[in-house]
Amino acid sequence: MNAIVLDRFGGVDELASRRIPLPQVGDDDVLIRVEFAGAASWDAVEREGHYDGAFGVASTFPYVLGWDAAGTVAALGRNVTGFDVGERVYASTNPVQRGGFYAEYGVVEAEFVARVPDRLPTEQAGAMPWDALTALGGLDLLGLPQGATLMVFGASGGVGHMAVQLARHRGIRVLAVASGDDGVALARRLGADEVVNGRKDDVLAAASQFAPDGLDAALVTAGGETAERSLRAVKSSGLIAWPNGVLPLPVTPPSAKVSYYDGDITRAATDRLNAIIEASSFEVHLARTFPLENVKDAHRALDDHYVGKLALKVG
Template identity: 80%
Template sequence: MDGRAEHTAGGAVPRPRMNAVVLDRFGGVGELSSRRIPLPEVGADDVLIRVESAGVGSWDAGEREGEYDGVFGVASSFPYVLGWDGAGAVAAVGRDVTRFEVGERVYAATMPVPRGGFYAEYAVVEAEFVARVPDRMPTGQAGAMAWDALTALSGLDLLGLRPDETLMVFGASGGIGHMAVQLARHRGIRVLAVASGDDGVALARRLGADDAVDGRRDDVPAAALEFAPGGLDAALVTVGGGTAERALHAIRNSGRIAWPNGVLPALASSPGAPVSHYDGDRSRAATDRLNAIIEAGSFEVHVARAFPLERVQDAHRALDDHYVGKLALTVG
């Protein structure tokens, strides 16, 4: 462990090595394997987290196959540890970190390149991107929350809707979508949720959508016209494809559309309303705002299934199945 870390549980991190799921090369599910690797080094501005829960996102499969190799301007190195978001307890802090104490429950949004992600017993994250878990939230939910909730929050900020304006959340039963429904309702926005399956529709309604339809089965443009006869004010799109593109014609030409970077397939045609592509804000200011919303009312991260770390291959296979909400790994 790096000598710059000053505050540790019992004076030292329990093990100089840790269990982790690693890739030795990019490829299919079979490339995921468990073994012991050194703990990540803790810099002056870092927090070392003893991971209890980690999110499993659809992007993890693409990253596993090498789709992000070199995208962030950093060469990939092996062993490679996946996992963009997670939660657990502070195990150590760097010498310049004053906001956190050992043992506090925290969650974080990180980037696996170059220091590794949350598919491990420990993860190191810059303190700027670490936040305390709100008292009312279970750690198992917090571990699957960060990137999706912050992406949803950033999209709503970009759209800038006022109370009682209308929003279509396309992909409302997915990770970003089901959190966007709740965050939009917190702002008093009227939400039409386009979900997947009867269970997805039920989830969106339970989380506060004013109306919800099944994007695979229902006539989404007709439902949108009934919901907002003059046209919807905005859309937040979390799943691309032909159905999404047809649905976007229900947005008024003077409206706006938020499309997170990485949502595929990309638009093949231009809808009438302007489209803004964006990245989620994972700064301290953003997590402070998210936590204030969570603490002010009900907010749920719906975890469809949580797999033990040793069943990570099953978790990645489940990404191809129908599920609502998020998948997660139980690490500690």
């Protein structure tokens, strides 16, 4: 199969196109013919070697990146039920262990594979899984009732713009802190009750007006000085959800409790996510989609300003 591989960790120029063997399909696996894969900021971190050894598994080369994908079922392991060859699916994986989705085919345990909801385009599904499930996990952790106030910091990014939609689906009042005028427009279009531009607006003043007694919670999807300062708007009895991997961490802890967490990518979580997608107007905003052969351009674009997600067209 055709794939984008690394023969060593490093810069963008280490990405190379090559034919490699199809991955082996185990008894509990699904082989996916990849149509679209997500291109995310953590792909660049991984490309540079910062995850080497982080998951207790030695890195082997050629190394294939790609944590998110959507396509069709190509083959099923002998123990796998509930899927049919040819149906649309999306999946989350960890490339360190078995290779990722920057390839024509990817193999994943069936537990981490889900049908693409009928109303969701495959292109959007390919860039969705880890971000949407991280957003969903953060909201689950916060456990806010209808009418509660939530600040989504980084509301125009991958996790953030999905969190805005999932929070609104729960009836939570959302103050979105977005990046740039285009980010503000996106967050507002997706249903945020109030939106501020984190690059130039006074977030604390906006939060005070939005929730005079203090915000009930915050979901932080981008770290830094502005994020840390903005968390002062969360009441001391409130809660802050902070996905692992969002950096930099706060230098000075806020008065509210910070809970660090990982997204849940199991079948139970994807079933819940799919139910929300089918019952709402949920969308994955794609800033740009690159042909797989232009993967270097996609990785360069990760350093540019964009809103939503970047994707690769594989199949």
